[in-house]
Amino acid sequence: MDELIVVVASVLGATLRIAVPLVLCALAGVFSERAGVIDIGLEGKMLAAAFAAACLGAIGWPAMAALAGAVLVAMSLGLVHAWACITHRGDQIVSGVALNVIAAGLTAVLGLVWFSQGGRTPDVAAASRFTSMIAGAAAAVRSWPLVGPLLAEVLLDHNALVWLAFALVPASWWLLYRTRFGLRLRAVGENPAMVDAAGISVTRLRYGAVLLAGMLCGIAGSYLTLAQNASFSPGMTAGRGFMALAAMVFGQWHPLRAGVACLLFGFLDAVAIRLQGVPLPGIGSVPVELIQALPYALTVVLLAGFFGRAQAPRALGRAYVKER
Amino acid sequence: MRDVPAALPRWIDVALLPVLNVALALSAAGLVVWAIGQNPLAAVRLLVDGAFGSALAWSYTLYYTTNFILTGLAVAVAFHCGHFNIGAEGQATLGGLGVGLLMLTLDRWLPAALLLPLALLAGMAAGVAWAFVPAWLQAYRGSHIVITTIMFNFLASTLMVWLIVNVLKVPGNQAVESRAFAAGAALPNAKSMLSLIGVEWPDTPLNLAFALALLSCLAVWLLLWHSRLGHALRVVGQSSDAARYAGISPPRMTLVALSISGALAALVGANEIAGVHHKLLLDFVAGAGFTGIAVALMGRNHPFGIALAALLFGALAQGGSELVFEMPAFTRDMSVAVQGFVVLFCGALSQMLRAPVARAHARLSGRPRRRHG
Numbered sequence: 001m002d003e004l005i006v007v008v009a010s011v012l013g014a015t016l017r018i019a020v021p022l023v024l025c026a027l028a029g030v031f032s033e034r035a036g037v038i039d040i041g042l043e044g045k046m047l048a049a050a051f052a053a054a055c056l057g058a059i060g061w062p063a064m065a066a067l068a069g070a071v072l073v074a075m076s077l078g079l080v081h082a083w084a085c086i087t088h089r090g091d092q093i094v095s096g097v098a099l100n101v102i103a104a105g106l107t108a109v110l111g112l113v114w115f116s117q118g119g120r121t122p123d124v125a126a127a128s129r130f131t132s133m134i135a136g137a138a139a140a141v142r143s144w145p146l147v148g149p150l151l152a153e154v155l156l157d158h159n160a161l162v163w164l165a166f167a168l169v170p171a172s173w174w175l176l177y178r179t180r181f182g183l184r185l186r187a188v189g190e191n192p193a194m195v196d197a198a199g200i201s202v203t204r205l206r207y208g209a210v211l212l213a214g215m216l217c218g219i220a221g222s223y224l225t226l227a228q229n230a231s232f233s234p235g236m237t238a239g240r241g242f243m244a245l246a247a248m249v250f251g252q253w254h255p256l257r258a259g260v261a262c263l264l265f266g267f268l269d270a271v272a273i274r275l276q277g278v279p280l281p282g283i284g285s286v287p288v289e290l291i292q293a294l295p296y297a298l299t300v301v302l303l304a305g306f307f308g309r310a311q312a313p314r315a316l317g318r319a320y321v322k323e324r
Numbered sequence: 325m326r327d328v329p330a331a332l333p334r335w336i337d338v339a340l341l342p343v344l345n346v347a348l349a350l351s352a353a354g355l356v357v358w359a360i361g362q363n364p365l366a367a368v369r370l371l372v373d374g375a376f377g378s379a380l381a382w383s384y385t386l387y388y389t390t391n392f393i394l395t396g397l398a399v400a401v402a403f404h405c406g407h408f409n410i411g412a413e414g415q416a417t418l419g420g421l422g423v424g425l426l427m428l429t430l431d432r433w434l435p436a437a438l439l440l441p442l443a444l445l446a447g448m449a450a451g452v453a454w455a456f457v458p459a460w461l462q463a464y465r466g467s468h469i470v471i472t473t474i475m476f477n478f479l480a481s482t483l484m485v486w487l488i489v490n491v492l493k494v495p496g497n498q499a500v501e502s503r504a505f506a507a508g509a510a511l512p513n514a515k516s517m518l519s520l521i522g523v524e525w526p527d528t529p530l531n532l533a534f535a536l537a538l539l540s541c542l543a544v545w546l547l548l549w550h551s552r553l554g555h556a557l558r559v560v561g562q563s564s565d566a567a568r569y570a571g572i573s574p575p576r577m578t579l580v581a582l583s584i585s586g587a588l589a590a591l592v593g594a595n596e597i598a599g600v601h602h603k604l605l606l607d608f609v610a611g612a613g614f615t616g617i618a619v620a621l622m623g624r625n626h627p628f629g630i631a632l633a634a635l636l637f638g639a640l641a642q643g644g645s646e647l648v649f650e651m652p653a654f655t656r657d658m659s660v661a662v663q664g665f666v667v668l669f670c671g672a673l674s675q676m677l678r679a680p681v682a683r684a685h686a687r688l689s690g691r692p693r694r695r696h697g
Contacts (some may be wrong), residue, residue: 105657296479300461
């Protein structure tokens with residue numbers, strides 16, 4: 001019994017930790033796409049931010065400063081995206097793909113040149129990292145019977161960014177559905193001409209949304225190298241940005257549902273890690289690849305409308321041309 | 325945005341703007357080279373020498389070019405039908421899988437003359453199947469093809485890992501790969517083919533697939549601009565409403581375009597598996613599917629332009645890997661970054677220079693243009 005609880009607790013804890021970058025990127029996607037700008041570039045922005053955070057952390061910047069630097073890097077990539085898609089009405093998907101490729105190439109090149117460790121950065125010292133906020137409390141309750149491991153793993157033993165990511169889910173909902181900014185942002189993704197007619201700048205709103213998305217990707221990237229791992233290695237985001245994109249679609253461009261989808265994906269991943277090489281009674285050994293493939297397969301099935309129809313913002317992907 | 329004349333002389337749209345955009349992309353890359361403390365001009369000299377300096381260099385360059393032509397065409401055909409196929413990577417993976425599975429099943433029974441065409445067909449069938457599902461979902465269920473093809477890339481690579489690790493791996497062998505195909509079961513390589521006509525050629529991965537890639541260029545050109553089907557396909561890409569009015573079914577054309585796309589990408593798998601490695605292994609596509617996006621954008625989705633752009637990227641890949649020896653700061657990743665800049669400037673920012681160029685043209689041709697608004 002106790003053993004089972006420890007297993008459950010560790011899987012749930014891992015679920016949350018794995019879900020953090022997904023949640024942040026999915027929220028980024030929600031903001032950008034609700035405003036009508038497709039964001040395939042989540043992966044690239046997160047990767048660039050992870051690299052920036054690791055570099056700054058490795059040269060001894062405190063965690064918060066490294067985070068801020070990484071956020072700036074991700075936001076400047078967002079600015080390029082906005083400039084290409086909004087100002088020059090370029091293809092939003094092509095621009096996002098470009099950012100992904102540029103980030104993948106540049107982080108590897110710069111990492112090699114600056115640190116000559118095959119593209120990796122040196123480890124970030126513990127002082128510059130986000131570590132468990134209330135480690136004492138987690139250690140204290142861990143030995144309690146039954147609820148101890150659950151409390152420690154699922155609730156207490158987390159760093160600040162985990163708390164932040166999950167707090168941002170309801171906060172994003174509130175911002176999108178309960179504020180004037182959110183109303184306008186959603187409107188500009190549905191019917192930009194109407195927003196324009198109301199005398200509000202479509203361009204400015206969309207720039208704002210894309211920069212906000214950049215900020216969130218920046219936090220996600222920082223989490224990867226300042227909290228989850230201690231250093232950067234090339235390509236370390238490993239498709240998480242696309243996974244987040246899938247979660248966002250899965251969550252029908254809604255912050256709360258996207259958050260739940262991220263938790264589901266995180267859970268599947270945590271289970272896959274846990275099940276590696278473990279035979280299940282009656283089924284035998286489940287191929288890890290099968291579980292890893294589930295989020296992608298689920299996304300395809302959902303997109304096809306086989307359970308629940310995802311309705312994208314109506315003006316998504318379309319550049320706005322002001323009437324004259 | 326200031327007003328830009330809708331129609332510029334054709335040579336500006338077809339030649340000048342693409343060249344300017346490429347120049348911008350390459351200058352951005354040069355800036356990066358300079359920023360990491362290397363001399364961009366020296367790098368270019370070494371790169372060109374590494375890519376074209378000898379028969380050996382040429383041979384490797386053309387081998388890389390083969391893949392880029394094929395994925396570039398794959399992206400372009402879908403583009404002409406109005407779809408963005410990010411799935412060439414997965415389709416090429418499946419293409420290789422189809423080739424490999426057929427080889428592994430039949431290589432001991434059939435002569436090469438029968439086996440190779442069959443393997444090519446199996447590969448193309450697998451590539452088509454992998455493109456067909458996202459296409460069908462887009463056409464009839466309204467899924468977004470970009471997201472489904474991305475998902476299918478991940479599914480393809482997971483499928484490969486599972487198959488090779490659990491089914492095809494030789495027991496007791498540390499390497500994650502299948503057994504080698506029988507001796508004759510390979511696309512003939514350039515060295516053996518050219519020796520038949522008395523030309524001495526270095527032993528490189530370049531093989532018959534290069535000829536297939538060139539033929540594909542011709543075939544795509546004939547299809548798109550000289551066939552009824554190709555015309556229908558482009559009409560759908562330009563306006564699906566107009567197409568429907570003309571009695572063309574956009575969903576059906578989507579299936580056709582993506583199937584062709586998948587078949588072309590699958591030939592990358594044939595090049596790598598049947599032409600080079602002669603066994604199934606992981607990651608043999610090595611990003612060629614994504615490079616295809618840059619190649620298609622740079623080549624303006626025209627087979628001729630794609631062949632040129634593919635040659636440029638082939639040279640970057642080959643010259644870049646030579647550069648690693650001379651300039652330690654260089655890795656393959658530098659050419660990835662260059663690809664990114666090309667996609668950005670030739671794709672997303674392709675219209676950026678149109679207004680200034682139009683103004684310059686108007687001034688130079690001495691006819692002040694009417695200004696609106």
